[in-house]
Amino acid sequence: MKYSSYFIPTLKETPSEAEIVSHKLMLRAGLIRKLTSGVYIYMPAGLRSIRKVENIIRDEMNRAGAIELLMPSVQPAELWQESGRWEFYGRELLRFKDRHDRDSCLGPTHEEVITDLVRREIHSYRQMPVNFYQIQTKFRDEIRPRFGVMRGREFIMKDAYSFDTDEKGAEKSYKRIYEAYSNIFRRCGLKFRAVEADTGSIGGNFSHEFMVLSDTGEDQIVNCINCDYAANLEKAEVRCIQNNHNNAKDDPAALEEVETPDKKTIQEVSEFLSVSPERLVKTIIYNVDDYLAAVLVRGDHEVNEAKLRNLLKADQLEMASQETVRSVTGAPVGFAGPVGLKVKIAADNNIKGMVNFIAGGNKKDLHLKNVNLERDFKVDVFGDLRFITPSDACPRCGSEIRFGRGIEVGHIFKLGTKYSKKMKALFLDEQGIEKEAVMGCYGIGVSRTVAAAIEQNHDNDGIIFPIPIAPFEVLILPLQVNEKDVAEAAESIYKGLMEKGIDVLLDDRDLRAGFKFKDADLLGIPLRVTIGSRELKNGKVEMKLRTGSENTLISYHGAVETIIDKVKELYDKAE
RNA sequence: CGGGGCGUGGCGCAGCCUGGUAGCGCACCUGCUUUGGGAGCAGGGUGCCGGAGGUUCAAAUCCUCUCGCCCCGACCA
Numbered sequence: 334m335k336y337s338s339y340f341i342p343t344l345k346e347t348p349s350e351a352e353i354v355s356h357k358l359m360l361r362a363g364l365i366r367k368l369t370s371g372v373y374i375y376m377p378a379g380l381r382s383i384r385k386v387e388n389i390i391r392d393e394m395n396r397a398g399a400i401e402l403l404m405p406s407v408q409p410a411e412l413w414q415e416s417g418r419w420e421f422y423g424r425e426l427l428r429f430k431d432r433h434d435r436d437s438c439l440g441p442t443h444e445e446v447i448t449d450l451v452r453r454e455i456h457s458y459r460q461m462p463v464n465f466y467q468i469q470t471k472f473r474d475e476i477r478p479r480f481g482v483m484r485g486r487e488f489i490m491k492d493a494y495s496f497d498t499d500e501k502g503a504e505k506s507y508k509r510i511y512e513a514y515s516n517i518f519r520r521c522g523l524k525f526r527a528v529e530a531d532t533g534s535i536g537g538n539f540s541h542e543f544m545v546l547s548d549t550g551e552d553q554i555v556n557c558i559n560c561d562y563a564a565n566l567e568k569a570e571v572r573c574i575q576n577n578h579n580n581a582k583d584d585p586a587a588l589e590e591v592e593t594p595d596k597k598t599i600q601e602v603s604e605f606l607s608v609s610p611e612r613l614v615k616t617i618i619y620n621v622d623d624y625l626a627a628v629l630v631r632g633d634h635e636v637n638e639a640k641l642r643n644l645l646k647a648d649q650l651e652m653a654s655q656e657t658v659r660s661v662t663g664a665p666v667g668f669a670g671p672v673g674l675k676v677k678i679a680a681d682n683n684i685k686g687m688v689n690f691i692a693g694g695n696k697k698d699l700h701l702k703n704v705n706l707e708r709d710f711k712v713d714v715f716g717d718l719r720f721i722t723p724s725d726a727c728p729r730c731g732s733e734i735r736f737g738r739g740i741e742v743g744h745i746f747k748l749g750t751k752y753s754k755k756m757k758a759l760f761l762d763e764q765g766i767e768k769e770a771v772m773g774c775y776g777i778g779v780s781r782t783v784a785a786a787i788e789q790n791h792d793n794d795g796i797i798f799p800i801p802i803a804p805f806e807v808l809i810l811p812l813q814v815n816e817k818d819v820a821e822a823a824e825s826i827y828k829g830l831m832e833k834g835i836d837v838l839l840d841d842r843d844l845r846a847g848f849k850f851k852d853a854d855l856l857g858i859p860l861r862v863t864i865g866s867r868e869l870k871n872g873k874v875e876m877k878l879r880t881g882s883e884n885t886l887i888s889y890h891g892a893v894e895t896i897i898d899k900v901k902e903l904y905d906k907a908e
Numbered sequence: 909c910g911g912g913g914c915g916u917g918g919c920g921c922a923g924c925c926u927g928g929u930a931g932c933g934c935a936c937c938u939g940c941u942u943u944g945g946g947a948g949c950a951g952g953g954u955g956c957c958g959g960a961g962g963u964u965c966a967a968a969u970c971c972u973c974u975c976g977c978c979c980c981g982a983c984c985a
Contacts, residue, residue: 849945
């Protein structure tokens, strides 16, 4: 490709809308342009990068035995009503009516469509297992799109859906894709980690997220410094160690009321009474489906709603309003406690070991001291209900854990029979018995993967693309395009590389050297070949890696071979 | 959805408080000089000041409404 007849509109200044590095650089390097909030145009060079990622994905998915197809982005409401998600999915699902007044939506994901297809086409164990995938534009009406292509409303996603005859098969399918994903992200040149995760609105019972490690990531992840345990913060299990931080050996003392005027928060109460927050118990009232529940956690801990939702097997879960809290506890927000409460009480495991703790008194400006389990109140259900903290140990091996941030680029789920049951995706097994298909689903954010790669690979001058996903592999930069020798040398190397199938960009623009160098660094093509009259007179051209600073003089004759070798070397390093 | 901020030439911004008929840098066009890290000089074009309504002799500026975008938050008591 010749730059002068291509289209890479670079920007010297950063558009004011961009907040994070990848967003800024993608705009500046002319990879994307915004159309409207959370919706982007993939510009020619950006699209090339996207296509590279897609092709790596295709390659690995095909290798893992998955079959590509392409499903519609417009979907009928009926399918979503059948799965129950027309109600459950919420406002992220963009709904509309067609001219016949039929309810429709833009597909944020395709479980319903694929399950519908499979139930109509697949009837026998002989046709299974199958795994269908597509690379397609999704639309999710995010509450707050941000960070450019990182959290857009419209985005490119690879989604795959596996159908197995039994749990064992599903397990195998899951592992195969897990391996494929590891290969994909490794081949994209990313530093990533697979972590255990919550299943969210997709549903199901087991899942892993593939996280690109980055400080600007939206997700918090936890990993063990010793074993290979790693999890999303939402999912990270807390080891059930009783009696920690607590004087559990103490004998229960007499319950005591204590005035706490206007002291509503844990911090205020603990300061006012001069006790550490871990001697307090926090009581939070929740609206759960069609009932109310109180949740207890230690004062210095925080309720993990994902865990709570799972423990209570709840569909709907939200903190109760101030009015509800008042009617349940008889006190304004800030003074709720378990003693005398008439609602279901769920408590975090850590509560078990606590003796003589402090809790709200269910009366304005009142707390209770020396509250004790069983004697003063009963808990309906115990469980792991809080977020893990840095002082907790690894749930697997007990070693120290570390917190970090990541960008979720892939997510794989074991769905079980959730959709096949509701939508009757049935088949006949060897015995002629009708069974529900066991499903899995697997997503990769394609556009986000490119952004994540930039987030992880850049410097002050611009992007440093890993070669497998760079828009071009080699940039040829002739300095004096009007000097015949230079222009001819550039053209000849350009043609030589093209013939060998190298993706090469020839910057044939008649611009000052500095300008072209700046653009080159901004765009981040991994290998740059500079051709200047000075060195060319000695039969030399220069080769430079975007990652390094040293310019290597190479012989003009044989330059094509030298460059190809270097490209191969870069691929070997990346994979 | 709640709070905050911003919409002025292609991009980044000033002007608005205190109304008087729009400006700077970059980009763009022409010429000359320059030419290995976003050149210099000279000349030039570029705006329904997001939209609608109102106040006024006069509105980018004041008021009302509206649309769009960005940021923060969305209840841990």
